[in-house]
Amino acid sequence: MRMKISGLVLVFWLAVVAVYGQINLGDLEELNYASPKKYEIGGITISGVKYLDNSVLITLSGLTVGDVISIPGEEVSKAIRNLWDQGLFENVIVSISNVQGNLVFLNIDLQERPRMSTFSFGGVKKSEADNIRDEIKLASGDVVTDNMIIRTKNTITDYFTEKGYLDTDVKISQIEDSLRINHVRLQIDINKNEKVKIQSINIIGNTEFDDLKVKKYLKETKEKGLFKPLGNLEGLIFNVVKDIVTLRFTKVLDDVKDYGNENVRLRIFKSSKFIREKYEEDLVNVIDKYNAVGYRDAKILSDSMYRNPDNTVSIDIKLYEGSKYYFRDITWIGNTKYPDAFLNRVLRVEKGDVYDWELLNSNLSFNQSEDDVSSLYMNDGYLFFQANPVEVLVENDSIDLEIRVYEGKQATINKVSVSGNTRTNDHVVVRELRTRPGQLFSRADIIRTTRELAQLRYFNPETINPNIQPNPADGTVDITYEVEETSSDQIELSGGWGYGRVIGTLGVSFNNFSLRNVLNLKKWRPVPTGDGQKLSLRVQSYGKGYISYSASFTEPWLGGRKPNALTLSYYHSLYSNGYPKDNVLRQSFVIDGITVGVGRRLTWPDDYFTLYTGVNFQRYKLQNYNQIFTFGNGTGTYNNISLSVILARNSVDQPIYPRNGSLVSVGIEFTPPFSGFSSTDYGSLSDTEKYKMIEYHKWLIQAAYFMPITGNLVLMARAKFGFLGHYNSAIGTTPFERFYLGGDGLSGSNNLDGREIVGMRGYGNETLTPDYYKQSNQGGTIYSKYTLELRYPLSLNPNATIFVATFLEAGNAWRKFDEFNPFSVYKAGGFGVRVYLPMFGLLGLDWAYGFDTVPGLPDAARGQFHFSINSSID
Numbered sequence: 001m002r003m004k005i006s007g008l009v010l011v012f013w014l015a016v017v018a019v020y021g022q023i024n025l026g027d028l029e030e031l032n033y034a035s036p037k038k039y040e041i042g043g044i045t046i047s048g049v050k051y052l053d054n055s056v057l058i059t060l061s062g063l064t065v066g067d068v069i070s071i072p073g074e075e076v077s078k079a080i081r082n083l084w085d086q087g088l089f090e091n092v093i094v095s096i097s098n099v100q101g102n103l104v105f106l107n108i109d110l111q112e113r114p115r116m117s118t119f120s121f122g123g124v125k126k127s128e129a130d131n132i133r134d135e136i137k138l139a140s141g142d143v144v145t146d147n148m149i150i151r152t153k154n155t156i157t158d159y160f161t162e163k164g165y166l167d168t169d170v171k172i173s174q175i176e177d178s179l180r181i182n183h184v185r186l187q188i189d190i191n192k193n194e195k196v197k198i199q200s201i202n203i204i205g206n207t208e209f210d211d212l213k214v215k216k217y218l219k220e221t222k223e224k225g226l227f228k229p230l231g232n233l234e235g236l237i238f239n240v241v242k243d244i245v246t247l248r249f250t251k252v253l254d255d256v257k258d259y260g261n262e263n264v265r266l267r268i269f270k271s272s273k274f275i276r277e278k279y280e281e282d283l284v285n286v287i288d289k290y291n292a293v294g295y296r297d298a299k300i301l302s303d304s305m306y307r308n309p310d311n312t313v314s315i316d317i318k319l320y321e322g323s324k325y326y327f328r329d330i331t332w333i334g335n336t337k338y339p340d341a342f343l344n345r346v347l348r349v350e351k352g353d354v355y356d357w358e359l360l361n362s363n364l365s366f367n368q369s370e371d372d373v374s375s376l377y378m379n380d381g382y383l384f385f386q387a388n389p390v391e392v393l394v395e396n397d398s399i400d401l402e403i404r405v406y407e408g409k410q411a412t413i414n415k416v417s418v419s420g421n422t423r424t425n426d427h428v429v430v431r432e433l434r435t436r437p438g439q440l441f442s443r444a445d446i447i448r449t450t451r452e453l454a455q456l457r458y459f460n461p462e463t464i465n466p467n468i469q470p471n472p473a474d475g476t477v478d479i480t481y482e483v484e485e486t487s488s489d490q491i492e493l494s495g496g497w498g499y500g501r502v503i504g505t506l507g508v509s510f511n512n513f514s515l516r517n518v519l520n521l522k523k524w525r526p527v528p529t530g531d532g533q534k535l536s537l538r539v540q541s542y543g544k545g546y547i548s549y550s551a552s553f554t555e556p557w558l559g560g561r562k563p564n565a566l567t568l569s570y571y572h573s574l575y576s577n578g579y580p581k582d583n584v585l586r587q588s589f590v591i592d593g594i595t596v597g598v599g600r601r602l603t604w605p606d607d608y609f610t611l612y613t614g615v616n617f618q619r620y621k622l623q624n625y626n627q628i629f630t631f632g633n634g635t636g637t638y639n640n641i642s643l644s645v646i647l648a649r650n651s652v653d654q655p656i657y658p659r660n661g662s663l664v665s666v667g668i669e670f671t672p673p674f675s676g677f678s679s680t681d682y683g684s685l686s687d688t689e690k691y692k693m694i695e696y697h698k699w700l701i702q703a704a705y706f707m708p709i710t711g712n713l714v715l716m717a718r719a720k721f722g723f724l725g726h727y728n729s730a731i732g733t734t735p736f737e738r739f740y741l742g743g744d745g746l747s748g749s750n751n752l753d754g755r756e757i758v759g760m761r762g763y764g765n766e767t768l769t770p771d772y773y774k775q776s777n778q779g780g781t782i783y784s785k786y787t788l789e790l791r792y793p794l795s796l797n798p799n800a801t802i803f804v805a806t807f808l809e810a811g812n813a814w815r816k817f818d819e820f821n822p823f824s825v826y827k828a829g830g831f832g833v834r835v836y837l838p839m840f841g842l843l844g845l846d847w848a849y850g851f852d853t854v855p856g857l858p859d860a861a862r863g864q865f866h867f868s869i870n871s872s873i874d
Contacts, residue, residue, distance in 0.1 A: 036070040042103035048110045051182065052088070060086060061108060071096075071104065079108075087145040088113055116142045117177045119186035132190075135159055144174060144184060152188070160192055164273025166313075167193040197224050197272040199312035205319040208295060214319075217286045220278035224312070274305065274313055283317070290321060294354040296399075297322030325355035328398035334405035337377065343403075346373050355399055360389060364403070370444060377407065381440030383470055383477055384408030411441040414476035420483040424458050424512060428532040431557060432456065433481070441477050449481065454654040456532070458512055459483040460798035461654040486798040487838035488512050489527075492538065492869075503546075507538035515555075532556055548573035558598075565599035567614070575625070575752070587634075589625040589752070593618040597644070608651045614644040616669070618754065620736075629753065630778055631735055636688035640736065640754065644669045652706060656801050656836050657793055659714050663704040669737075670697040673727040683730040696734045699723045700756075712796075718787040722756060723817065725781075733816075738779025741813040742768035744866040755779055759868065760811045762828025762850035767860035770815040774856075780813030784822050801836035809848070826861070827851045844868035 044063055046054040058064075061079040069075040076094050083092050091111040098105040119138055121129040136155050142148065153170045160168040169191040177183040201223050203211045215223065283300050290298035301318040308314055327349055332340045347363050364387050365374045377385040386406040393400040416437055418429045432452040434445040446466045454461035460483075467480040492507035510527055513535040517528035534554040541547040550571035558566045571593050579586035597614030601607065618640040626634030645668050652661035674693040675682055682690055704718040726733045737754040743766060745759020760768055771777045789807040810825040832846030846868070850861030 036073050038068055038102075039071055039099075039104035040102055041065050041067050041069060041106060042098075042100065043105045045097065045105075045107045046110065047107055049112060051112060051115075052110075057083070057108070057110070063106065069104075076106075083108070083110065087147060088143055112182060114144050114174070114182050114184045116140065116144050116186055117180050117183040119188060121188050121190060123190040124192070132156055132159055138186075144186070156188070156190060160190075162275050164195040164197065164275075165192040166196040166274060169193065194311050196274060197312050198222065198274055198315060199224060199308050199310070200314045202314065202316045203319065204316065205301065206321065208290065208293065208321055208324075214286060214317075217289045218279075218282040219285060220275065221282045221315070222272050224272045274315075279315075286317075286319075288358065292356050292358055294324040294326060294356065295321050296325045296355055296357070323397055325394075325397050325399050327351060327353045327355055327360075327401065328393075328395075329400045330403065331401070332403050332405060335407065337380075337382070337407055343373060346371065346376055360401075364389065370447065375443055378441065378443040379445075381410030381412070381442070382407055383411035383441045383468075384472065409475045411470065411475055411477045413437050413439050413441055413479060414471065415478040416481075417479075418481045418483065420485065421459075422485050423529055424456075424485065424532070425514075425530040427560075428456075428458075428512075428530065429453065429481070429483070431563075435479055446479070451653055453481065453483060457655060458485065458488050458532075460486045461656065462796050462798065484798075489529075489839065490841045491839055492841075503540060503542045505538070505540045507536070509536040510534065515553075543578075544576075545578045546573075546575050563601045565597075567595070567597040567599070569593075569595045573752075585624075587624045587627075588622070590621040591618065591752070592621075606649075608649045610646075610648050610650070612644070612646040612648070612667075616640070616642045616644060620753070629735060631687040631691070633686075633688065636692070638691050638694055638736070640671065640694040642669050642671045652704075656842065657712075657714075657791070657796065657803055658706045658716075659708050659712065660706050662706065663702070665700075665702055667700040668697065669700075671695045675728040675731055681730070682728060690731055691734060691736070694734050694736050695727055695731065696737055697725045697727070698737055699725070709790075712793050714791045716787070716789045716791060718789075720758070720785045720811075721783070722758070723782045725817075733781050735778050738781060739783045739813050740766040740769045740772075740779050741783050741785070741811060742766050742772075742860070744868055746867070746869065758783060758785060758811070758813075759866070760785060760826070760828070761807070761809055761830055761846050761848035761866050762861065762864070763826065763854065764857070764860045764864070767854055767857050768811065768826055769813055772857065780815060782817055782820050783811065783813035784820075784825070785809070785811030786825070799838060802833065804831070804833050805846075806831040807846075807848075826854070828861075832866075841869060 041063060043065060044058050044061075046057050049057065060082055062082050063069075063075065063079050067075070080092050080094060083089060089110050090113050091109075093109040095107050095109065096104055097107045116138065117140055121132065124132070132155075136152050138148075138152065149172050152172060156170045157168050171189045173187040173189070174184040175187055177185050198221065201215055201218065201221070203214045206214055209217075283303065287298050287300065298319070298321050301320045303315065303317045305313050305315050328351055330344065330347070330349065330351075332343055335343060347360075349360055349363065363372050366372055373387055374385060384406070385408055388404045390402045390404060391399055392402045413435055414437060416433060416435055418426060418433075421429050432449065434449045434452070435442070439445075446468070450464050450466060453459055453464050463482075463484045465482040467482055469478040469480070471477060488511040490509040490511070492505055492509075510529070511534050512529045512531070513533040514523065514528040514531035515533055515535075516531065517523035520528065523529075533556065534552075536552045537550075539547070539549040548571070550569065552567065552569035554565060554567045556563065556565045558564045571591070573591040574588065575590075576586065576588040581588075593616070595614055595616045597612060599610055599612040602609040602611055620638040620640075622629075622632070622635055622637070624634050626632070646665055647667070648663070648665035650661075650663045652658040652663055671694060674695050700720075700722050702718070702720040704716060707715045707717075709715055722739050724733055724737055724739065735753065737756065739756045739758060741758045742760045742763040744761075745757055757766065766772055769777060770780050787807060787809050789805050791803050791805045793801070793803040795802040806829075808827070808829045810827045812821075812825045814820050828848050828850045830846055830848030832844055832848075834842055834844045836842045844867065846866045847863065848866060849863045852861055854860040
């Protein structure tokens with residue numbers, strides 16, 4: 001029996017040696033595998049190695065001089081395994097170099113694997129090779145192992161599989177590098193073969209959803225198909241405009257969905273390709289959709305993919321829908337704070353409703369509107385609240401639920417801190433926090449704080465993270481807001497062509513300025529920052545005939561205690577024919593303006609409201625300059641003293657790429673009714689005298705609403721309205737401050753008379769202004785504009801936020817209120833891209849097509865490009 005056991009030990013030990021390396025024990029005269037002999041290691045040497053450190057290799061082996069080992073024994077075998085596992089060697093041999101009594105001297109002979117010097121690709125384009133290079137992450141000097149070769153092949157195969165190349169073949173050859181010892185060059189040859197598309201998807205066993213709807217839920221797995229007609233597009237535009245005008249923003253989404261269901265069977269930006277991982281996710285999504293309409297037992301019975309002769313694939317999906325279930329009785333257990341009836345109203349699930357487990361959990365735990373049961377408790381300090389729904393009875397098509405509640409104790413905020421604000425001073429961040437030590441924990445306050453920090457534009461809105469650390473032992477919670485600074489300053493440096501000249505513009509905006517550190521040279525990096533103030537400087541010129549400069553400063557927390565913002569601004573513009581001031585032939589037009597404004601955050605009706613009040617003064621001084629105005633003799637001084645009041649509510653979640661929320665503002669700018677203080681017959685006065693003191697009242701209303709469709713896909717609906725009125729019919733409506741509609745909305749040097757330039761894509765600049773083609777055109781006194789825009793982000797990186805959009809737009813301007821018709825509009829549609837760069841702001845490029853002909857301007861409506869700056873919401 002002993003001999004059998006010894007034989008098994010010998011076989012096992014020899015098997016280990018065969019796999020991991022070799023052991024040469026030839027210097028031992030007697031070798032008894034049944035009775036190994038103990039030896040003390042007297043020394044260890046390394047041979048065969050040129051590029052690795054011997055002492056490190058001895059350490060890796062696990063053998064140490066002075067160790068007592070058994071020969072034959074596990075210690076030597078383990079040393080071989082340790083070295084083999086490093087993946088650095090092709091062969092490992094342990095041999096006995098000498099034996100002196102009880103001392104044994106070992107030599108470890110190693111054959112190193114080659115290292116990679118360079119690698120190159122064959123069979124792919126340069127752009128593809130560059131992308132693959134980033135994926136495989138190979139570096140010169142890497143040891144060439146079997147694992148490296150296999151990993152590289154798999155990475156490349158996966159890369160092309162995701163693009164639909166299911167038959168990609170990768171071959172990697174090792175070519176000896178004649179310039180470097182023990183180095184090889186890797187030649188990676190790639191044959192993508194043809195892209196494999198999905199010819200057909202066959203749905204079997206479905207009755208609740210038709211084939212088209214099931215295929216729609218396969219979001220990333222699409223058949224080959226063609227685009228189909230867009231249907232009654234103008235009908236959609238009319239309905240959307242009507243919805244926006246009547247402020248029924250939620251119906252906009254319904255109109256778009258109905259239009260899509262009735263007229264569009266269209267796959268947008270989705271190529272036909274089969275990706276196994278995405279396909280598996282799509283199958284789960286199909287079952288989720290069934291679950292949402294009561295089919296609780298729905299499942300995929302089987303699915304298969306098979307090749308077609310034309311190198312496409314077909315997919316068969318066999319469904320089991322099961323029975324449709326409904327909610328019946330819902331009981332609550334463990335609730336003491338709120339009664340059952342109240343919790344049922346918040347849950348919004350009624351007896352007889354279709355059984356939707358996802359909706360139930362959303363209304364229990366968290367939904368976008370934050371009116372779920374969990375929010376109800378957590379906004380009142382119950383941080384440790386839990387609600388677990390359990391099915392207690394399934395009878396026929398009805399299900400009874402028991403919701404087991406653990407309320408816990410109310411948690412009090414202990415510590416609140418901010419981390420990551422490397423440039424912005426602590427007090428600027430802390431004053432925006434809605435969570436304070438000593439308050440009860442509130443999830444709503446945390447969500448609101450996250451929004452307020454994003455609105456500052458100093459931090460990356462995608463990475464703002466409230467780190468909540470509960471302390472159940474003492475019923476407290478610590479909150480750390482983790483932020484990531486991003487650049488907020490902007491520079492404008494541009495050149496453009498206008499009025500037959502090149503116009504140059506230079507502007508800077510420091511949006512996190514620190515006025516108190518202006519005299520502290522150590523704080524200039526390159527300007528003093530960190531206190532949240534805003535300083536803007538801008539100059540524009542095309543030579544001595546024109547120069548314009550402006551400056552503004554905003555302190556958002558005047559006095560440092562309350563969010564009362566003070567804004568000071570000044571601007572000056574000079575247009576002339578270049579003659580000296582004392583020359584009688586000189587023609588000039590000078591504008592000077594100053595504004596002092598105060599903005600306040602309100603707490604009623606809610607704390608999303610703000611109120612701005614500003615006092616404005618502009619002076620227009622003309623000397624022999626009749627090139628701008630269609631009234632007067634070209635010489636005179638006109639003064640505009642006005643008061644601005646703007647009431648706004650802004651609940652958008654972030655400023656650059658809003659996903660939800662709304663922006664509504666109502667503003668009025670008015671002058672005193674100067675003519676009412678005088679008995680002068682204004683009807684008999686010249687234009688120069690009549691408009692010397694400009695008088696008007698101007699109303700501006702806008703509303704924008706952001707609705708998440710799915711994921712980061714967002715629908716934005718917006719309406720804008722403006723009206724310019726007068727006090728005295730003898731004077732009429734002032735020729736200043738009028739509305740000019742059409743084009744990109746960039747004012748440039750055209751904003752000479754306080755005019756409001758409103759963009760309208762698909763038409764030429766200002767071409768939708770009443771009688772624009774006539775020399776006597778003075779602009780509109782009323783306008784309306786409606787926009788529907790579908791947006792999707794390509795990058796949410798704060799240093800380069802990019803999103804694409806497709807839009808429908810409608811609008812018009814009228815000479816007087818009697819002509820106003822909100823449904824008599826010019827319509828347009830198109831697509832574009834927005835790029836937000838912190839240094840330059842939000843830049844946009846759109847292509848739009850105007851659907852309607854403009855009287856007197858046959859070329860105004862056509863396909864054309866429009867460039868925009870900082871127009872995400874406005």
